[in-house]
Amino acid sequence: MNRRELLRNSLLAMGVLAVNPRAGARIFAAGEDAFVELERANWTPGFLNAQQNETLTALSDVIIPATDTPGAKVALVNRFLDLVIAAEPATVQKDFLDSLEWFDTGAQERYKTTFVNLTAEEKLDFLNLVAWPHTHPRWRVTEKGFAGHDHFMVMKRWIVSAFYSSPVGLKEQGWDGWAARGTFTGCEHEPDEHKAEDKTGDRAE
Amino acid sequence: MFFSFPFEDPLTRTYDAIVVGSGATGGWAAKRLAEAGLEVALLEAGRNVSPREFTEHKPVFQLKHRNVAGAGDWRKTRPVQAQCYACTEYNYDWFVDDLENPYSTPADKPFSWQRMRIVGGRTLCWGRQSYRLSDLDLKAASLDGYGQDWPISYQDLAPFYDIAEEYVGISGAAEGNAALPDGHFLPPMKMTCGELHFRDVVAKNYGRTVTIGRSAILTEAHNDRSACHYCGTCERGCISTSYFSSPFTTVKDALKTGKCTLLTNAVVATVDMDPATNLARGVTFVDGKTRQTKSIRAKTVILCAQALESTRILLNSSSSSHTAGLGNSSGLLGRGLMDHSTGAGAAGELPEFTNVPDPYSGPHRANGIYLIRYRNTSKATRQPNFIRGYGFQGGAGAVFNFQADGFGAAYKQAVKTGKYEISLGAFGESLARDDNFISIDPNLKDTWGIPALHISMTHGENERLLHEDAAATAAEMLDAAGAKNIEIRSAVGEPGMAIHELGTARMGNDPKTSVTDQYCQLHDVKNIFAMDGACFVSSGCQNPTLTMMAITVRACDHLIDRFKKHEI
Numbered sequence: 001m002n003r004r005e006l007l008r009n010s011l012l013a014m015g016v017l018a019v020n021p022r023a024g025a026r027i028f029a030a031g032e033d034a035f036v037e038l039e040r041a042n043w044t045p046g047f048l049n050a051q052q053n054e055t056l057t058a059l060s061d062v063i064i065p066a067t068d069t070p071g072a073k074v075a076l077v078n079r080f081l082d083l084v085i086a087a088e089p090a091t092v093q094k095d096f097l098d099s100l101e102w103f104d105t106g107a108q109e110r111y112k113t114t115f116v117n118l119t120a121e122e123k124l125d126f127l128n129l130v131a132w133p134h135t136h137p138r139w140r141v142t143e144k145g146f147a148g149h150d151h152f153m154v155m156k157r158w159i160v161s162a163f164y165s166s167p168v169g170l171k172e173q174g175w176d177g178w179a180a181r182g183t184f185t186g187c188e189h190e191p192d193e194h195k196a197e198d199k200t201g202d203r204a205e
Numbered sequence: 206m207f208f209s210f211p212f213e214d215p216l217t218r219t220y221d222a223i224v225v226g227s228g229a230t231g232g233w234a235a236k237r238l239a240e241a242g243l244e245v246a247l248l249e250a251g252r253n254v255s256p257r258e259f260t261e262h263k264p265v266f267q268l269k270h271r272n273v274a275g276a277g278d279w280r281k282t283r284p285v286q287a288q289c290y291a292c293t294e295y296n297y298d299w300f301v302d303d304l305e306n307p308y309s310t311p312a313d314k315p316f317s318w319q320r321m322r323i324v325g326g327r328t329l330c331w332g333r334q335s336y337r338l339s340d341l342d343l344k345a346a347s348l349d350g351y352g353q354d355w356p357i358s359y360q361d362l363a364p365f366y367d368i369a370e371e372y373v374g375i376s377g378a379a380e381g382n383a384a385l386p387d388g389h390f391l392p393p394m395k396m397t398c399g400e401l402h403f404r405d406v407v408a409k410n411y412g413r414t415v416t417i418g419r420s421a422i423l424t425e426a427h428n429d430r431s432a433c434h435y436c437g438t439c440e441r442g443c444i445s446t447s448y449f450s451s452p453f454t455t456v457k458d459a460l461k462t463g464k465c466t467l468l469t470n471a472v473v474a475t476v477d478m479d480p481a482t483n484l485a486r487g488v489t490f491v492d493g494k495t496r497q498t499k500s501i502r503a504k505t506v507i508l509c510a511q512a513l514e515s516t517r518i519l520l521n522s523s524s525s526s527h528t529a530g531l532g533n534s535s536g537l538l539g540r541g542l543m544d545h546s547t548g549a550g551a552a553g554e555l556p557e558f559t560n561v562p563d564p565y566s567g568p569h570r571a572n573g574i575y576l577i578r579y580r581n582t583s584k585a586t587r588q589p590n591f592i593r594g595y596g597f598q599g600g601a602g603a604v605f606n607f608q609a610d611g612f613g614a615a616y617k618q619a620v621k622t623g624k625y626e627i628s629l630g631a632f633g634e635s636l637a638r639d640d641n642f643i644s645i646d647p648n649l650k651d652t653w654g655i656p657a658l659h660i661s662m663t664h665g666e667n668e669r670l671l672h673e674d675a676a677a678t679a680a681e682m683l684d685a686a687g688a689k690n691i692e693i694r695s696a697v698g699e700p701g702m703a704i705h706e707l708g709t710a711r712m713g714n715d716p717k718t719s720v721t722d723q724y725c726q727l728h729d730v731k732n733i734f735a736m737d738g739a740c741f742v743s744s745g746c747q748n749p750t751l752t753m754m755a756i757t758v759r760a761c762d763h764l765i766d767r768f769k770k771h772e773i
Contacts, residue, residue, distance in 0.1 A: 033267045034269040037269075064613075064616070065613055065614060083270070087275075087277055089275055131610070131612050156612065161271075164605075165273075167266055170265075173562070173621075174566055175264070176564075176565075177566075180436045181434045181566070181568060184394060184570040185568075187395065187396060
């Protein structure tokens with residue numbers, strides 16, 4: 001996260017009249033940025049235990065890895081989920097922890113070690129086992145008893161939500177550090193010629 | 206907190222008018238009357254609002270819980286308000302605390318009452334869709350025999366739609382469709398490729414009209430307000446006041462006259478009557494901060510508190526000569542509650558269109574398309590199993606595909622590649638039924654000690670059948686447009702979810718079958734008015750706020766004439 005971008009965006013959000021942090025705001029102190037709390041050097045989990053935090057960090061890094069852009073680790077997905085799950089109802093917390101724990105028990109069952117200690121290749125193999133529904137219409141078979149996919153989907157939903165709401169996740173969606181703005185131009189084709197475009201913007205036949 | 210007259214106790218004066226509520230209609234009433242030279246006291250149950258608390262440009266990661274469902278203590282105090290799409294971690298304290306503002310319902314008849322107590326009321330968060338009713342709506346009873354006609358026609362209302370539109374600034378396109386009269390529009394917002402394609406397919410195959418949403422968002426500078434900068438999150442405020450909200454338009458204009466006194470945190474409990482004259486002499490309110498009970502006097506009382514709140518005040522104002530509440534000689538006060546039926550529609554993908562999603566920081570249009578009502582609009586479109594009709598709001602465009610399968614680098618790329626979605630959601634007419642009602646719950650009070658409402662409403666068989674038709678025709682049109690993976694929904698949502706509460710003090714010419722006259726004046730008391738959604742006779746299927754504003758302007762202009770003629 002670029003601090004200059006954050007500051008710039010905060011000022012835009014507050015407007016000229018709100019640069020005084022005590023001026024009128026109620027929900028937030030003006031310019032409050034909750035992400036700063038996640039970036040603290042001495043951060044420790046408050047809801048998860050150390051092993052759960054390590055498993056979550058490793059799992060999120062496989063589901064949203066660094067590519068040509070940063071992944072879940074840089075987005076501090078584990079830290080945000082530690083915060084937000086703590087504020088969820090008990091049933092949601094239990095579902096989250098059950099699914100997270102399944103990755104350790106599943107890894108133990110298959111590789112005789114915890115998820116964190118799997119090799120990169122083993123993690124990919126393991127995730128490929130659970131990432132897809134164990135069913136297919138043509139086979140007329142549904143492995144409803146396979147819990148791994150359900151646990152994967154629970155964790156994927158949380159991790160995706162945490163990543164794409166983070167600063168690097170927003171950048172992944174085209175955030176340039178400023179609020180959305182401009183003029184909505186819509187379809188710019190000639191009348192009666194608004195047809196599908198390809199990725200380069202060329203008109204389709 | 207008092208404004209405008211800092212050196213005088215505002216409670217010692219007798220005003221020409223007390224306006225209760227500072228939202229869409231209260232703002233208009235205050236503006237219209239004050240600009241005509243009347244002395245106005247504008248009472249708002251909530252606090253004032255400042256642009257400093259707008260958060261439309263605040264990125265979500267700066268929120269502690271990023272508005273994630275379920276997280277955050279604010280949801281514990283606002284379990285009903287959290288059902289509103291616009292009530293979020295960003296702005297929740299614009300909405301009422303449900304624990305302080307209770308109401309009851311029958312166990313099997315839930316009603317989601319989503320409300321805001323703050324200067325501006327729900328205009329701070331409203332959807333801004335602005336449509337005129339037509340005689341198809343105002344004279345619907347004459348066409349199909351159900352219910353009552355309004356005592357006014359489209360011609361009566363049209364000049365006041367003009368006034369409201371020209372001041373508010375409604376962007377939109379004229380279509381020449383009799384079911385949805387055209388107005389005075391600012392330039393329309395643009396449609397996406399998929400929306401234009403859908404519009405053309407629907408016109409060619411079904412003769413139906415798809416238009417861009419008519420929205421109270423400025424597409425060009427208007428009345429000293431700036432054009433929209435397309436940040437897309439209007440419900441969190443607008444630093445450029447490009448969408449219409451009363452604090453920065455009508456209320457501001459009213460205060461500018463020097464004739465209007467704004468009292469905030471003034472929770473009105475009752476209208477006070479003079480038994481000798483059978484006229485209102487003012488209102489009693491509870492100071493929201495000190496809990497002290499206070500009174501204020503005026504020659505007229507104008508209720509613009511929101512349909513249910515205005516009727517609640519009247520029901521709570523019973524006396525020896527008005528035993529069932531003020532204005533209730535017909536027994537109809539509280540009856541005929543309506544809220545547009547929602548929940549039906551269809552969605553799918555348009556794979557023909559491969560545009561990539563608009564970037565986060567690019568322009569976002571807080572508007573969609575509108576498919577004008579096409580059922581029961583003529584003999585040719587008359588339906589055998591339901592009356593009235595529905596309109597669709599929807600849209601088409603490329604979105605990030607967070608639902609993509611898999612994980613890893615391929616998943617990240619799939620999210621970016623996006624998918625092209627199209628969706629339609631119906632707003633159906635809610636029939637006025639006297640068994641849909643509000644009353645005072647004898648065992649429930651709000652935190653200020655004011656008796657609370659009991660709300661009893663269900664959508665009926667007509668709404669159910671109407672929704673089935675809406676879902677089926679939506680799917681048919683999407684299919685004709687080449688949509689894939691179509692999913693439909695025909696269920697009728699919980700009443701209240703449209704946030705279009707209407708009726709409970711309907712207008713009419715006959716005091717035996719209505720509560721107010723065509724100028725929103727109670728038949729029973731000549732100086733009390735219900736100038737908000739309470740006076741609606743039927744709901745139509747169009748978003749009602751523009752009509753509420755037009756009705757208020759018309760009623761105020763009539764009242765000003767009465768003042769000029771010294772009838773008041």
